[in-house]
Amino acid sequence: MQAKHSSARDMLEDDADTATSLYSRASTALQAESGRSDARTPSSAWRPVALTLLTLCLVLLVGLVVLGLLFFQFYHLSNTQQDSISQQEESLRNLSRQLRSLQVQNGELAERLCRELYNRSGEHRCSPCPEKWKWHGDKCYQFYKESKSWQGCEYLCIAENSTMLKINSQEKLDFAMPHSYSEFFYSYWMGLSRNSSGKAWLWTDGTPRSSELFEIMIDASTSRHRDCVTILNGRAFSKDCRELRRCACEKKAGSVVAEHLL
Structure with a gap:
């Protein structure tokens, strides 16, 4: 009888050990599964981010990429427009030169x-000189009748915005001298003088006279200073x-107005 009870206790103890072992394994498995679940949870949370x-x-x-394409197109368009502007400017310069030439x-x-x-x-309204002034070469001339x-x-x-007559070329000499002829001996002052006897003859602009163009007749019979020059009868x-x-007097001639030719 005692042997039966002893055997029963042993069996109960074995069952208890087995249950404890199974519980321990189950608990360990649950903890491991819980750990894996906890490890997967952060990874799942970062996926949307x-x-x-x-x-x-x-x-x-x-x-x-879009901005790069837009910049490239703008750069290309800018270069194209710049080239076009340069060509237009060159064309305008050429037209301007042609216009000036024309x-x-x-x-x-x-x-x-x-x-x-x-x-x-002897006169025309196209003349570039003021009224009653004589046009010769690139100058206008006036021979006044009043004496001074x-x-x-x-x-x-x-x-009159002009200067006294200056004869510094053969052409001007040939033009001016015929106007000096007068049957009443009306001579004309020209812009040639000197400071005193023996000094060089100078024009009003300070340039010296060319002695090859004309000779100055000096009257030595009088003691008065004769330091200014007139022209009379050539x-x-x-x-x-x-x-x-x-x-x-003389002055620079203006420009001929084409409309005044008609």
Whole structure:
């Protein structure tokens, strides 16, 4: 009887040990599963964030590509426009040069035609000189009939925005001397004088006279200073600057106006 009870206790103890062992294994398995579940939980939480960041990176990359394409197109368009502007500027410069050339040619043609019309009648409204002034070469000349001292004539010419007559070339000599002929001995002062006897003859602009063009007739029979020059009947004479003589002035001619040719 005791042997049966002892055997039963042993069996119960074995069952208890087995149950304890099974419980321990089950508990260990549950803990391991719980650990794996806890380990997977953070990874699952970061997946949406990672996908969002990846999407943003792709959007930024696409944006950079689009901006790059736009910049390239703008740069290409800018270079094209710059080349077009440069070509247009060069074309304008060429047209401007051609226009200036045509204006010069037109001016020369108008001047030749006006000079022919002027030489036929002695005057024409196309003349580049003021009214009653004589046109010769690139100058305008006026031979006044009123008489003044040499200095008075200088002031008169200045008031007319001109200077006293200056004969410094054969062409001007051939033009001016015929105007000096007068049956009443009306001579004209020209802009030639000297400071005192023996000094060099100078024009009003300070340039010296060319002795090869004309000779100055000096009257040595008088003691008065004869330091200013007049022209009379094709010859030049030294006279007292205070004497009253007619005035001869000259100025630069203007441009011929083509519309005045008609």
